[in-house]
Amino acid sequence: MSWVRTEMALAQPAPASVRGPTAWVRKNLVGSVGDTILTIIGIALVVMILPQIINWAFINAQWTGPNRTVCATVAQGGIQPDGWSGACWAFVNAKFGQFMFGTYPIEERWRPILVAILFVELLVPMLIPRVPRKGLNAILLFLVLPIVSFVLLIGGMFGLPNVETSRWGGLLVTLSLSFVGIAVSLPLGTVLALGRRSKMPIVKTLCVVFIETVRGIPLITVLFFVSVMLPLFLPAGVTFDKFLRALIGVSLFAAAYMAEVVRGGLQAIPKGQYEGADSLGLGYWQKMGLIVLPQALRLVIPGIVNTFIGMFKDTSLVLIISMFDLLGVVKQNFSDANWATPQTAKSGLVFAAFVFWLFCFGMSRYSMYTERRLDTGYKR
Amino acid sequence: MASQEVLREESNRASFVNDPKVRSLFFQTLVVIVLFGSVWWIVQNVIDNLQRLHIASGFGFLKGRAGFDISDTPIAYTSDDTYGRAIVVGLINTIIVAVAGVITATIIGFVIGIGRLSQNWLIQKICTVYVEVFRNIPPLLVIFFWYSGVLAVLPAPRDSIHLPFGSFLNQRGFYFPRTIWGEGSWLILVAFVVAVAMAWFVARRARQRQMATGQQFPVFWTSVALIVGLPLLAFLLSGMPLTFDLPKQSTFNLTGGFQVKPEFLSLYLALSCYTAAFIAEIVRAGIRGVSKGQTEAAGALGLRSGPILRLVVVPQAMRIVIPPLTSQYLNLTKNSSLAIAIGYPDLTATAGTVLNQTGQAVEGVLIMMVAYLILSLVTSAVMNVVNAKMALVER
Numbered sequence: 022m023s024w025v026r027t028e029m030a031l032a033q034p035a036p037a038s039v040r041g042p043t044a045w046v047r048k049n050l051v052g053s054v055g056d057t058i059l060t061i062i063g064i065a066l067v068v069m070i071l072p073q074i075i076n077w078a079f080i081n082a083q084w085t086g087p088n089r090t091v092c093a094t095v096a097q098g099g100i101q102p103d104g105w106s107g108a109c110w111a112f113v114n115a116k117f118g119q120f121m122f123g124t125y126p127i128e129e130r131w132r133p134i135l136v137a138i139l140f141v142e143l144l145v146p147m148l149i150p151r152v153p154r155k156g157l158n159a160i161l162l163f164l165v166l167p168i169v170s171f172v173l174l175i176g177g178m179f180g181l182p183n184v185e186t187s188r189w190g191g192l193l194v195t196l197s198l199s200f201v202g203i204a205v206s207l208p209l210g211t212v213l214a215l216g217r218r219s220k221m222p223i224v225k226t227l228c229v230v231f232i233e234t235v236r237g238i239p240l241i242t243v244l245f246f247v248s249v250m251l252p253l254f255l256p257a258g259v260t261f262d263k264f265l266r267a268l269i270g271v272s273l274f275a276a277a278y279m280a281e282v283v284r285g286g287l288q289a290i291p292k293g294q295y296e297g298a299d300s301l302g303l304g305y306w307q308k309m310g311l312i313v314l315p316q317a318l319r320l321v322i323p324g325i326v327n328t329f330i331g332m333f334k335d336t337s338l339v340l341i342i343s344m345f346d347l348l349g350v351v352k353q354n355f356s357d358a359n360w361a362t363p364q365t366a367k368s369g370l371v372f373a374a375f376v377f378w379l380f381c382f383g384m385s386r387y388s389m390y391t392e393r394r395l396d397t398g399y400k401r
Numbered sequence: 402m403a404s405q406e407v408l409r410e411e412s413n414r415a416s417f418v419n420d421p422k423v424r425s426l427f428f429q430t431l432v433v434i435v436l437f438g439s440v441w442w443i444v445q446n447v448i449d450n451l452q453r454l455h456i457a458s459g460f461g462f463l464k465g466r467a468g469f470d471i472s473d474t475p476i477a478y479t480s481d482d483t484y485g486r487a488i489v490v491g492l493i494n495t496i497i498v499a500v501a502g503v504i505t506a507t508i509i510g511f512v513i514g515i516g517r518l519s520q521n522w523l524i525q526k527i528c529t530v531y532v533e534v535f536r537n538i539p540p541l542l543v544i545f546f547w548y549s550g551v552l553a554v555l556p557a558p559r560d561s562i563h564l565p566f567g568s569f570l571n572q573r574g575f576y577f578p579r580t581i582w583g584e585g586s587w588l589i590l591v592a593f594v595v596a597v598a599m600a601w602f603v604a605r606r607a608r609q610r611q612m613a614t615g616q617q618f619p620v621f622w623t624s625v626a627l628i629v630g631l632p633l634l635a636f637l638l639s640g641m642p643l644t645f646d647l648p649k650q651s652t653f654n655l656t657g658g659f660q661v662k663p664e665f666l667s668l669y670l671a672l673s674c675y676t677a678a679f680i681a682e683i684v685r686a687g688i689r690g691v692s693k694g695q696t697e698a699a700g701a702l703g704l705r706s707g708p709i710l711r712l713v714v715v716p717q718a719m720r721i722v723i724p725p726l727t728s729q730y731l732n733l734t735k736n737s738s739l740a741i742a743i744g745y746p747d748l749t750a751t752a753g754t755v756l757n758q759t760g761q762a763v764e765g766v767l768i769m770m771v772a773y774l775i776l777s778l779v780t781s782a783v784m785n786v787v788n789a790k791m792a793l794v795e796r
Contacts, residue, residue, distance in 0.1 A: 234770070
């Protein structure tokens, strides 16, 4: 038996062909002829586009300046050499206050800032799973904060001067519209979803008609509807604030989409859960509130967050009924003669895109994190 | 005995209040009463308000003279035409941009979606960046970006950018040669239709033969030859009746050729780019949804990678892809209403103008809603047919 090895062979490093950067490049970039061609196309794309973007956004960009001259070429009446092309961050810098608050009076801007701080203070512990007292937190965030914000932002009481909603603008409008939209559309959508799955034919028909109609038409039509037709629906003399009209439109629209997401969750709950609740003698609302909805909503968190993201992006449409959210204010400022250059529009839009992107990307990442965290018993 | 009677009586009495049927009947009656009450209240208010504003209700206003111009008119239209025709022009514009957008978005979306699953690290990352950028910014912003950021700062017509095939790009849009079909060009169209019909017939026969005998037939190349060859033959036979109207540069403007206005261009590009990001995610999910066992089993049967993709993976992936793809098409159609923000005269824009001019708010909004609902229903119906073709045939 002497040919049997008695001691273990020493561990050898993997051959050079399967480790190290060379092997990685071979496997991931030049694996085959087609792969190599694709890599070359990819590199060409990156080389063509990336330096241009970096040049435009950073190297050639103008960060500060009093007016349009810093962002215009000599031919356009500025100080830059001909053929210069760079971002005009000076424009964004100068208009930053407007982009955030619209025409909210400057001496009162501490109020939206305070609301923002309160919002972050309440939101962050809500998002971190380890922090206790979620119930209290939720009550503060979804019931107390809206009231406090309402008082603070609108004013007119406790010695605060009144600020009409027509003076609100920028990110303030975007965020308050989406926050209220989220807070209203989730419960409303849940009720609609329950109605759609109800056994009462009239309730069911009503919910189906509402959901399918709203989902079949664009948000602009809904906004037209609330801005043009709502005043007609009310008795003469009763008027609605434009901001409130937009809120109603956005919330109703989002609620219809939310209803479909929640319905998906309701359908995924096995029948045994419903029957189990019934056999325990629970009533309808107890059954739904204690057994079905907690499971169903948890299942569709990604869908809910996607609806939120969609709604956050959709708030930009209010500019069509002449309200000035972030995008609206940015667009409004293009026509400022003090800053009009060929670069102004692009710079303003890139800034707005970046802000929207940050929020949406953040939300989608958080939803992925939650999905992974809750993905314990449901993965099939 | 007596105590049992009492018990039954009691349970009967209790069940009257707790009976689900009674409760549901009561609740639904309540809903109907509330609904009719509020509808009646609203209708009363609308009638009052309309009387106060001296607006006659009804659709008679559609016959009135429109009096406003429309920049893009696919069908003949002047400001002397009726409101009704103006709205139809808008509807056609919506359909044009939606169809063009759907086609482009599908192509870009499939390329990017497959790219995200590529073995190639670089391609994968480029596609991921594309998806993450476009998914997370509002479509309206993308439209503005193309419109004010890119197309508006192009050179004036005098210094147009020359592109291949005699086309030009400048502030006023994209100009390319217009094709003028001369005498006898109907022959080409007929040849094309015949070729498509023949290709379909060949494909059917080939499938039947393969089912019966197992012999294969090069359907794809035959179809290509038919569809390209027959019209080409007709083109040559009818004496090449095709001329081009080339855009020509004059001092201040370009004349001739076919002009695509920047409004359409930016809307179309933005909708395509934006929706493509969502389609890419759907395609990726669809392909990943086909289990690896399918690919391996096909490999074990001796199929090569091309046929595996074409015959095994893609047909199964399409089943997962089509339903969400439908809703993306619907979204694109609905998002085309953003045209109003840059002045492309789509349905919402023209109906909005009509609404403002006539004050017929109820009818105007109603027309918009019904038109979009019909568009949505038609799109869903078409996609449902496609879906039924693709769906799993269960025996």
